[in-house]
Amino acid sequence: xxxxxxxxxxxxxxxxxxxxxxxxxxxxxxxxxxxxxxxxxxxxxxxxxxxxxxxxxxxxxxxxxxxxxxxxxxxxxxxxxxxxxxxxxxxxxxxxxxxxxxxxxxxxxxxxxxxxxxxxxxxxxxxxxxxxxxxxxxxxxxxxxxxxxxxxxxxxxxxxxxxxxxxxxxxxxxxxxxxxxxxxxxxxxxxxxxxxxxxxxxxxxxxxxxxxxxxxxxxxxxxxxxxxxxxxxxxxxxxxxxxxxxxxxxxxxxxxxxxxxxxxxxxxxxxxxxxxxxxxxxxxxxxxxxxxxxxxxxxxxxxxxxxxxxxxxxxxxxxxxxxxxxxxxx
Numbered sequence: 001x002x003x004x005x006x007x008x009x010x011x012x013x014x015x016x017x018x019x020x021x022x023x024x025x026x027x028x029x030x031x032x033x034x035x036x037x038x039x040x041x042x043x044x045x046x047x048x049x050x051x052x053x054x055x056x057x058x059x060x061x062x063x064x065x066x067x068x069x070x071x072x073x074x075x076x077x078x079x080x081x082x083x084x085x086x087x088x089x090x091x092x093x094x095x096x097x098x099x100x101x102x103x104x105x106x107x108x109x110x111x112x113x114x115x116x117x118x119x120x121x122x123x124x125x126x127x128x129x130x131x132x133x134x135x136x137x138x139x140x141x142x143x144x145x146x147x148x149x150x151x152x153x154x155x156x157x158x159x160x161x162x163x164x165x166x167x168x169x170x171x172x173x174x175x176x177x178x179x180x181x182x183x184x185x186x187x188x189x190x191x192x193x194x195x196x197x198x199x200x201x202x203x204x205x206x207x208x209x210x211x212x213x214x215x216x217x218x219x220x221x222x223x224x225x226x227x228x229x230x231x232x233x234x235x236x237x238x239x240x241x242x243x244x245x246x247x248x249x250x251x252x253x254x255x256x257x258x259x260x261x262x263x264x265x266x267x268x269x270x271x272x273x274x275x276x277x278x279x280x281x282x283x284x285x286x287x288x289x290x291x292x293x294x295x296x297x298x299x300x301x302x303x304x305x306x307x308x309x310x311x312x313x314x315x316x317x318x319x320x321x322x323x324x325x326x327x328x329x330x
Contacts, residue, residue: 012172018267019069020169021145025175026062028141029055029182032134039130041095046114046202047189048127050107050209054216055134057103058178065171066162072266082307086231092170093227099178100220104213109208118202124193131193135186142179148172158239166237169267170227181219185212236262236270240302244272247298253282253290256315269306272298277315287312 031056040048072088074080146160149172153163164176192208195201204225235241248257258275265271278287295308 010292018148019066021148021175022065022069022171024144024299025141025179026059026066027061028137029058032137035058035130036134039127043124043127044261045124045127045193045196046205047111047208047212048130050110051131051134051189053106053110053235054103054212055184057099057101057106057126057216058182060098060102061095061174063173064091064098064135068092068095069171082265082271083269085264088266089117089170089227089231092174093224093231095174096220096223096227098216099216100224102222104216107209107213107216109213110207111211114202114206114209124197127193128190131186131190135183138179138182138186141175144182145172145175146181149176150285167267168230168234170223170230171267174223175225177219177223181215185215188212188215211292230264233263236264236304240270240304244274244298244302244305247274247301248274248294251290251294251297253278253286254294255279258313259314265306268304270302271307271309272305273309273311275311275313278312313318 033052036048036052036055039045040052068088068091069089072083072085074084074087076083089244115121116155120248149163152167152172153160156163158166164173167173188208188211192205192211193207195204236244241260244262248254249259255277258277261273263271278290282290282293291312292308294310298305298308
């Protein structure tokens with residue numbers, strides 16, 4: 001198997017694992033959404049109905065994320081020569097929008113209405129039972145996502161927190177954030193119900209609904225920002241860029257890397273374009289052989305690198321003073 005096939009296999013395996021992670025989360029949230037909705041209707045609890053909206057939003061989100069994973073895996077064609085990886089970013093952006101509109105919008109609106117107008121609470125035992133079961137199911141989904149995060153972080157030799165913050169795998173990132181928010185939301189809803197039960201006031205239930213909405217708002221805005229950045233052409237991580245530059249300069253034929261540009265084409269696809277100053281002795285066939293070897297080496301060392309473009313470019317002569325930047329900066 002050549003380097004390109006090895007890299008392609010690694011990217012496909014990553015996509016399959018992400019698909020399974022999102023599929024587990026979608027199944028869990030669909031079951032939870034139905035249970036919370038029934039419990040909310042029976043108890044009349046605003047927080048429970050907000051949690052039902054939360055789980056419904058998560059279900060819609062994960063359906064869109066499943067679509068994003070599948071779309072991102074489509075092979076390149078003449079119309080899309082760099083593949084469909086950015087389609088994954090687009091559908092992940094739509095998924096974050098669903099969390100914002102369905103989850104955060106409903107929760108805050110319904111919570112404010114409950115605070116202003118009050119509500120009649122029924123038997124809350126069903127609600128507490130559903131919240132307990134939901135917490136266990138959400139924890140299973142969260143642990144599944146955490147398992148993938150830890151595996152990828154270990155492979156890349158970074159901390160799980162750093163991986164989640166920097167990863168371009170928007171499907172896994174969304175599941176981690178949304179499952180964490182779901183677990184927190186269940187606890188908030190339970191506290192709201194306890195407060196309403198102890199005081200006899202619907203204020204606590206309404207406040208819990210508003211807090212759940214604010215929590216979802218924060219998650220949605222974070223995911224929207226992350227996906228928008230990837231969609232418009234975000235560079236690879238500084239650590240990967242530094243490693244790529246070190247690899248390029250390690251070849252005897254290279255004098256210096258004049259400019260290095262990277263772009264995330266998909267969750268596991270990185271484009272590399274570099275202006276390289278080759279040594280003066282490297283011309284003709286030797287330059288072509290060196291460029292081919294450098295490309296193969298990059299794709300072998302970094303499986304996520306899918307496209308490499310090397311442009312032989314004269315570098316700055318030693319001692320040359322760069323022109324001052326605009327505004328007199330140096």
